[in-house]
Amino acid sequence: MTTPRASALVTDILAALASDDVLTTPEDVAPYRSDAAGVPTERPPAVVVIPRTVEQVQAVARAATRHRVPLVVRGTGTGLSGAATAPADGIVLSTAGLASIEIHPGDQVAVVGPGAVTDHVDAAAREHGLMYAPDPASSRWSTIGGNISTNAGGLRCVKYGVTRDAVLALDVVLADGRLLRTGHRSVKGVTGLDLTALVVGSEGTLGIVVGATLRLVPAPARVRTLVVSTRSLAESGRAVDVVTGSGVRPSCVELLDRGTLENIDGHSGTDLVARHGNGLVLVRTDGPGADVEIETLAAALDAAGLRAELLDTAEGERYHELRRTGRGPVTDSWAAGEDVAVPRSQLVAMLAEIEAIAARHDLEVQAVAHAGDGNLHPGLLARRRDGETRPPARLEVALDELVRAALALGGTISGEHGIGTLKRGWLADELGAEQIALQRAVKAVFDPLGLLAPDSFLADAAAAVPTGSIVNGPLTEAGEDEALVAAGTVPA
Amino acid sequence: MTTPRASALVTDILAALASDDVLTTPEDVAPYRSDAAGVPTERPPAVVVIPRTVEQVQAVARAATRHRVPLVVRGTGTGLSGAATAPADGIVLSTAGLASIEIHPGDQVAVVGPGAVTDHVDAAAREHGLMYAPDPASSRWSTIGGNISTNAGGLRCVKYGVTRDAVLALDVVLADGRLLRTGHRSVKGVTGLDLTALVVGSEGTLGIVVGATLRLVPAPARVRTLVVSTRSLAESGRAVDVVTGSGVRPSCVELLDRGTLENIDGHSGTDLVARHGNGLVLVRTDGPGADVEIETLAAALDAAGLRAELLDTAEGERYHELRRTGRGPVTDSWAAGEDVAVPRSQLVAMLAEIEAIAARHDLEVQAVAHAGDGNLHPGLLARRRDGETRPPARLEVALDELVRAALALGGTISGEHGIGTLKRGWLADELGAEQIALQRAVKAVFDPLGLLAPDSFLADAAAAVPTGSIVNGPLTEAGEDEALVAAGTVPA
Numbered sequence: 001m002t003t004p005r006a007s008a009l010v011t012d013i014l015a016a017l018a019s020d021d022v023l024t025t026p027e028d029v030a031p032y033r034s035d036a037a038g039v040p041t042e043r044p045p046a047v048v049v050i051p052r053t054v055e056q057v058q059a060v061a062r063a064a065t066r067h068r069v070p071l072v073v074r075g076t077g078t079g080l081s082g083a084a085t086a087p088a089d090g091i092v093l094s095t096a097g098l099a100s101i102e103i104h105p106g107d108q109v110a111v112v113g114p115g116a117v118t119d120h121v122d123a124a125a126r127e128h129g130l131m132y133a134p135d136p137a138s139s140r141w142s143t144i145g146g147n148i149s150t151n152a153g154g155l156r157c158v159k160y161g162v163t164r165d166a167v168l169a170l171d172v173v174l175a176d177g178r179l180l181r182t183g184h185r186s187v188k189g190v191t192g193l194d195l196t197a198l199v200v201g202s203e204g205t206l207g208i209v210v211g212a213t214l215r216l217v218p219a220p221a222r223v224r225t226l227v228v229s230t231r232s233l234a235e236s237g238r239a240v241d242v243v244t245g246s247g248v249r250p251s252c253v254e255l256l257d258r259g260t261l262e263n264i265d266g267h268s269g270t271d272l273v274a275r276h277g278n279g280l281v282l283v284r285t286d287g288p289g290a291d292v293e294i295e296t297l298a299a300a301l302d303a304a305g306l307r308a309e310l311l312d313t314a315e316g317e318r319y320h321e322l323r324r325t326g327r328g329p330v331t332d333s334w335a336a337g338e339d340v341a342v343p344r345s346q347l348v349a350m351l352a353e354i355e356a357i358a359a360r361h362d363l364e365v366q367a368v369a370h371a372g373d374g375n376l377h378p379g380l381l382a383r384r385r386d387g388e389t390r391p392p393a394r395l396e397v398a399l400d401e402l403v404r405a406a407l408a409l410g411g412t413i414s415g416e417h418g419i420g421t422l423k424r425g426w427l428a429d430e431l432g433a434e435q436i437a438l439q440r441a442v443k444a445v446f447d448p449l450g451l452l453a454p455d456s457f458l459a460d461a462a463a464a465v466p467t468g469s470i471v472n473g474p475l476t477e478a479g480e481d482e483a484l485v486a487a488g489t490v491p492a
Numbered sequence: 493m494t495t496p497r498a499s500a501l502v503t504d505i506l507a508a509l510a511s512d513d514v515l516t517t518p519e520d521v522a523p524y525r526s527d528a529a530g531v532p533t534e535r536p537p538a539v540v541v542i543p544r545t546v547e548q549v550q551a552v553a554r555a556a557t558r559h560r561v562p563l564v565v566r567g568t569g570t571g572l573s574g575a576a577t578a579p580a581d582g583i584v585l586s587t588a589g590l591a592s593i594e595i596h597p598g599d600q601v602a603v604v605g606p607g608a609v610t611d612h613v614d615a616a617a618r619e620h621g622l623m624y625a626p627d628p629a630s631s632r633w634s635t636i637g638g639n640i641s642t643n644a645g646g647l648r649c650v651k652y653g654v655t656r657d658a659v660l661a662l663d664v665v666l667a668d669g670r671l672l673r674t675g676h677r678s679v680k681g682v683t684g685l686d687l688t689a690l691v692v693g694s695e696g697t698l699g700i701v702v703g704a705t706l707r708l709v710p711a712p713a714r715v716r717t718l719v720v721s722t723r724s725l726a727e728s729g730r731a732v733d734v735v736t737g738s739g740v741r742p743s744c745v746e747l748l749d750r751g752t753l754e755n756i757d758g759h760s761g762t763d764l765v766a767r768h769g770n771g772l773v774l775v776r777t778d779g780p781g782a783d784v785e786i787e788t789l790a791a792a793l794d795a796a797g798l799r800a801e802l803l804d805t806a807e808g809e810r811y812h813e814l815r816r817t818g819r820g821p822v823t824d825s826w827a828a829g830e831d832v833a834v835p836r837s838q839l840v841a842m843l844a845e846i847e848a849i850a851a852r853h854d855l856e857v858q859a860v861a862h863a864g865d866g867n868l869h870p871g872l873l874a875r876r877r878d879g880e881t882r883p884p885a886r887l888e889v890a891l892d893e894l895v896r897a898a899l900a901l902g903g904t905i906s907g908e909h910g911i912g913t914l915k916r917g918w919l920a921d922e923l924g925a926e927q928i929a930l931q932r933a934v935k936a937v938f939d940p941l942g943l944l945a946p947d948s949f950l951a952d953a954a955a956a957v958p959t960g961s962i963v964n965g966p967l968t969e970a971g972e973d974e975a976l977v978a979a980g981t982v983p984a
Contacts, residue, residue, distance in 0.1 A: 106837030108736070129739055151682045162680060164689065165657050180927060186833040187865040188654060189904035190643045190693050191911060191922050192949060193931045197656065197689035201682050218739040244600070247621055247710040248780060288740060288788060289781020296780060341678040345598030373679040412681035419683060430683050435672060439685045441937040445930065457684060 006046035006089060009067045013049055013091075016059030021097065023048040032092045035077045035084035037422055041455070041464055043088035045072075052097040054171065054179065054210045061208060062177035064091055070454045071175070073204045075115060075143030080337065081420025083149060083203045083456055088464045095145045098210060103128055109168060109185060110214045114145025118152075121214065131219035133160035136416070137324045145209050151201030153416035155324070158372035159251040159286075160217065162416070164200040171211035172199055175447040185213055198442075203418050204453040206446040220286035223251070224294035225316025228301055228308045230279035233257055233355060233367075237348030239281040239306050240371040244344055246300045248293045252284035253372030254323050259379075260366045267328025281371065282319055323368070333364070333381040334391035336399050340406035341375040341415030353405040354378045361398040375415035378402065404429070419457035427457055498538035498581060501559045505541055505583075508551030513589065515540040524584045527569045527576035529914055533947070533956055535580035537564075544589040546663065546671065546702045553700060554669035556583055562946045563667070565696045567607060567635030572829065573912025575641060575695045575948055580956045587637045590702060595620055601660060601677060602706045606637025610644075613706065623711035625652035628908070629816045637701050643693030645908035647816070650864035651743040651778075652709065654908070656692040663703035664691055667939040677705055690934075695910050696945040698938040712778035715743070716786035717808025720793055720800045722771035725749055725847060725859075729840030731773040731798050732863040736836055738792045740785045744776035745864030746815050751871075752858045759820025773863065774811055815860070825856065825873040826883035828891050832898035833867040833907030845897040846870045853890040867907035870894065896921070911949035919949055 006024075013022055023029055024047050032048045033040035046069065051057045064071045070090035077084055086092045095115035102111045105128040110121050118139035122132040135154035136142055142152070148170070153162045160166075169183030183189065183196035199206055228239040236255050243253055256264075257279050261272040272280065285293035294310065301308035311319065342350045351367070358365045358380060367378040380402070382395045403413050403426050413419070413426045428436060440458050444450070455463040505514055515521055516539050524540045525532035538561065543549045556563045562582035569576055578584045587607035594603045597620040602613050610631035614624040627646035628634055634644070640662070645654045652658075661675030664687075675681065675688035691698055720731040728747050735745055748756075749771050753764040764772065777785035786802060793800040803811065834842045843859070850857045850872060859870040872894070874887045895905050895918050905911070905918045920928060932950050936942070947955040 104835075104837070105737075107835040109835070129737075151686070153680050157680070161653065161657060164686070165653060178926065180930070181924075182927070184833070184904040185835045185902050186867070186904055186907065187836065188645050188649070188833045188862070188867045188907040190906050190908055191904050192919065192927070193697075193934055194643070194656070194689060194693050195927070195931070195934075197686060197692075200689075201686050205685075218741055221739060245597075247713060249710055287781055288784040289779055292780040341676070341680045343596075343599040343601070343677045344679065345596070370680070375678070375680045410677050412676040412678055412683050414682050415678065415680040416682055427684065432673075434670065435674070435684070435687070438672070438937065439687070442685060442687075442934060445933040445937060 005067055005069070009063055009069055010047050012063040012066065013047060013060055017049060017051060017056050021050040021052065029086070029092070032074060032077070032094070033086045035074070035079040035082060037080050037082045037420070039082050039085060039422060041086060041088040045086035045092045046089045048092045048094060050094045050097045054173065057093065057173045057208055057210050058177040058179060060091065060093055061173050061175055064451050065176050065449060068449060068451070070451050072453050073145065073149070073208050075146035076117070076141050078138040078142045079146060079150065079418065079420065080339070081150070081414070081418040082422040083418050083420030083453065085421050085455065087455060093208060095143060103130070105130060107185060108216045110216055112144050112212055112214060114143060114148070114209045114212065116144045118142050118144060118147055125216045126219055129219055130216040132166065132214060133157070133217055134163045134166055140325070144212055144214070148200050148209050148212060149203050150416065150418035153370060153373065153375060155252045155254060155370060158253055158370065159249050164197055166215045167196060167200050167212055168215050169213035170196050170199055170209055172207035173210050174207050175449060175451045180207065183213065187215065203420060203456055205443050205456055205458055207452065220290065222288070222290040223284055223286045223316065224290040225282070225284045225311045225319060226294055226298055226308050227276065227311060227319060228281040228283070228306055229276040230281065230306070232278055233351045234348060235306070236279040236281050237351050238304070239301060240347060242300050242304045242306065243283055243297055244372060246297055248285065248296050250283050250293070250297065250372060251286040252282065252320070253370070254282040255367070255369040255371040256280045256282070256323060257365060257367040259364055260327065260368050263328060263366055264322055264326040268322060268326040270322060270326070282323055284316065284320065330381060333383050334395055335379050335381045336395055337377060337379045338399065338402055339375070339377055339414050339417040340403060340411055341373065342406055342409045342411035344374045346409040346411065347371060347374050350376060350406060350409055350411070354402060357398050357401050357405065361394040363395065363398055370415070373415065374411070421455050421463070424457055424459065424463070501555055501561055502539050504555040504558065505539065505552055509541060509543060509548050513542040513544065521578070521584070524566060524569070524586070525578045527566070527571040527574060529572050529574045529912070531574050531577060531914060533578060533580040537578035537584045538581045540584040540586060542586045542589045546665065549585065549665045549700055549702050550669040550671060552583065552585060553665050553667055556943050557668050557941060560941060560943070562943050564945055565637065565641070565700050567638035568609070568633050570630040570634045571638060571642065571910065571912065572831070573642070573906070573910040574914040575910050575912030575945065577913050577947065579947060585700060587635060595622070597622060599677060600708045602708055604636050604704055604706060606635060606640070606701045606704065608636045610634050610636060610639055617708045618711055621711055622708040624658065624706060625649070625709055626655045626658055632817070636704055636706070640692050640701050640704060641695050642908065642910035645862065645865065645867065647744045647746060647862060650745055650862065651741050656689055658707045659688060659692050659704055660707050661705035662688050662691055662701055664699035665702050666699050667941060667943045672699060675705065679707065695912060695948055697935050697948055697950055699944065712782065714780070714782040715776055715778045715808065716782040717774070717776045717803045717811060718786055718790055718800050719768065719803060719811060720773040720775070720798050721768040722773065722798070724770055725843045726840060727798070728771040728773050729843050730796070731793060732839055734792050734796045734798065735775055735789055736864060738789055740777065740788050742775050742785070742789065742864060743778040744774065744812070745862070746774040747859070747861040747863040748772045748774070748815060749857060749859040751856055752819065752860050755820060755822070755858055756814055756818040760814060760818040762814060762818070774815055776808065776812065822873060825875050826887055827871050827873045828887055829869060829871045830891065830894055831867070831869055831906050831909040832895060832903055833865065834898055834901045834903035836866045838901040838903065839863060839866050842868060842898060842901055842903070846894060849890050849893050849897065853886040855887065855890055862907070865907065866903070913947050913955070916949055916951065916955070
């Protein structure tokens with residue numbers, strides 16, 4: 001299985017890294033073959049490396065360049081777009097050895113390695129009365145490097161912005177091993193083209209992020225929570241509209257449909273359906289104005305004839321945590337998750353489209369949404385029949401219709417999970433061929449040999465990893481990020 | 493003066509634009525030769541065009557490409573970095589004819605032309621209870637296109653972020669006339685490389701922005717203001733530290749030194765020096781928590797032994813407006829303004845550096861700062877002596893020392909005004925030659941012939957416009973943006 005090229009590559013790498021940090025056996029590399037989307041390449045990677053220093057990352061990049069071997073960066077593998085899928089016969093570079101965290105309270109910044117876990121950064125900041133605001137649902141396991149790779153969002157970003165808004169500076173190792181330092185430690189800075197902003201969200205196609213300077217904000221001393229119980233998705237959508245139009249800037253506006261409530265009840269032993277009916281909208285406010293804001297929201301919802309209930313602190317935390325990690329894996333159905341986003345005014349229309357598509361194809365829906373951002377995570381489920389070994393074609397058709405419905409409503413094919421290897425098929429529908437050509441040319445400036453994430457969203461048709469998120473692999477849990485990691489299938 | 497090439501160029505342009513929108517006489521093009529920095533090229537532009545449609549912009553770009561003529565985009569000319577300096581024998585493209593403003597309250601976005609004046613966008617948003625947050629001090633005159641070009645900041649960005657954080661999507665005409673559409677109308681979206689974020693702050697080097705979709709936020713119903721009177725710059729810096737460390741997120745933290753207070757008193761008939769002494773820190777809070785927040789800040793300042801005074805609404809507005817537009821032009825001195833930014837913890841150190849530099853070179857200081865961001869606008873002044881026809885060399889030396897002091901403190905050479913043609917000399921000190929080469933290669937992807945803003949920050953040494961902001965032109969008002977536009981020297 002070890003080709004001469006792979007052998008020479010590994011020899012080069014071993015000149016710079018400790019042998020324990022260089023994995024080559026089939027059983028050692030197997031856990032790194034795919035990310036949480038679960039679609040691996042046919043052949044495993046040649047080697048998994050776990051560098052401990054920036055210099056070691058540079059040595060690995062130089063080895064990749066010397067041997068013309070593809071390289072994919074991987075955090076904890078919680079990604080859902082196949083961006084961290086191992087390149088066949090290539091290198092997986094794990095950031096697990098680069099997880100340092102320094103908090104500089106005077107500058108209100110954190111300086112971290114890419115392997116630092118998101119929640120660990122936030123926890124370190126809280127010791128100084130500060131907060132790292134972006135909070136993807138996977139923040140307990142996900143890494144800052146992965147968050148930067150996808151420009152991760154989360155629940156709080158409706159108020160605090162997404163990962164890009166929090167990244168002030170980056171250290172990036174290019175494919176040829178050079179170290180590029182972008183950005184600034186000051187809050188503001190406009191010197192030159194903003195390569196920091198460009199690298200955020202580039203999913204490992206431009207370089208290997210080896211360090212990040214992150215903006216912190218004062219941690220809110222007070223958080224308030226309310227829940228709205230609704231009779232239908234349409235009524236949930238109306239509640240979101242009332243919240244959006246209230247003049248208040250909430251720190252969280254999450255929508256959970258009946259299917260999701262049933263899932264949580266089954267998995268977490270709660271009675272959400274009995275208490276809330278067909279749907280739930282979870283709204284939080286934070287900061288010194290939290291009380292005034294939550295009361296303003298409750299009054300607006302009441303005036304609109306909607307049933308809002310203020311929660312105490314403990315209950316508020318419990319609902320928030322149920323939204324984040326309360327769902328369990330789906331075992332009796334084939335499931336596919338999505339990550340589209342639409343303009344705010346189209347949220348209700350998109351929810352109606354999802355219901356119509358599911359009905360048309362005899363599917364069930366489990367939908368959650370970062371509703372304040374118009375970012376939806378609908379899961380489509382097809383009951384698994386006896387003896388069925390692969391998902392039914394109608395699930396694939398429905399998913400395609402769902403993504404196209406989002407585009408037709410002025411939306412985007414990915415709100416926060418990224419394109420990776422799995423959504424390439426829709427990329428041209430959103431960007432057009434001319435813009436894709438331009439983006440490929442930009443990538444070529446950074447990575448002229450095309451070694452970094454070569455199968456990812458800027459790949460041409462010959463990419464080793466097939467596109468399409470339904471027909472090509474085990475999809476039971478795709479899109480169910482919280483469920484997946486809660487179930488322990490993600491290496492932590 | 494009209495060369496055959498210029499004549500053929502104008503003929504091409506006149507095939508697409510009305511003759512009233514194509515200016516070629518010396519007196520017609522003269523007002524467009526330089527921006528507010530006041531350093532023109534030796535030869536005027538061949539033509540100034542005022543397109544009324546995107547198609548006309550495309551026609552102008554095609555003409556520029558066909559005739560290999562440089563092109564610079566210009567809004568209202570309030571820029572301070574020479575980015576809108578007319579290219580010799582080239583094209584100035586004014587965005588004055590592309591000033592449409594549409595507000596979409598349901599999506600909380602504005603869709604605007606590049607020539608829309610910043611305050612006009614904000615005013616239109618306010619009719620729907622919304623706000624366009626970025627507010628450069630020149631917002632009464634500056635355009636959205638110019639704001640995008642420099643990634644403009646402002647007073648509120650300490651809470652609400654800079655222009656990049658507000659731009660969701662762009663329409664960009666490339667040098668060859670193609671129309672590129674980037675971004676999304678949804679709040680979130682991560683499809684492909686983020687060319688929107690890359691174009692913001694690119695100062696016209698990548699393409700011609702012809703349309704923008706801007707994020708709006710709920711307009712705060714309540715704004716509160718306090719002022720801190722201080723005895724020294726160091727005490728002002730301490731007040732800023734107290735505010736930053738308070739846990740509150742203020743919407744404005746501005747520092748004005750004694751020189752600035754004297755200037756405002758002389759120009760606006762106020763008695764700020766008598767009332768406040770050697771310095772003033774202006775702090776505002778907004779939104780539903782404004783009252784709690786301002787009281788928290790006042791208590792923290794009081795506990796630190798600082799003299800804070802809460803203002804009523806009218807007084808708060810008056811001080812805010814004095815900060816923005818209260819300064820007058822400096823007539824008895826040579827003056828040079830700066831725009832450096834440093835990490836927050838280095839603000840006091842940077843203020844001390846500025847005082848030391850001024851003392852060393854027998855200069856006066858008039859400094860304002862967006863202090864919550866660490867972004868300083870110090871003006872250095874050399875008393876003008878009888879018969880002196882150009883600024884003294886010591887002013888140039890001092891300015892260079894000031895910029896390098898900011899870099900030495902971990903800061904940046906430009907917080908929000910941009911590099912343009914005038915700060916090229918320090919670019920390599922911040923970015924290094926390798927990164928500049930990479931940035932030039934990125935520009936070449938968008939503009940392979942190098943026609944857009946060819947003298948700007950990515951120019952090579954042969955640029956037609958000289959770099960350096962002291963020795964090469966009339967500097968009396970450089971950096972004094974509010975004063976300059978208030979004095980009416982900027983075409984509106």
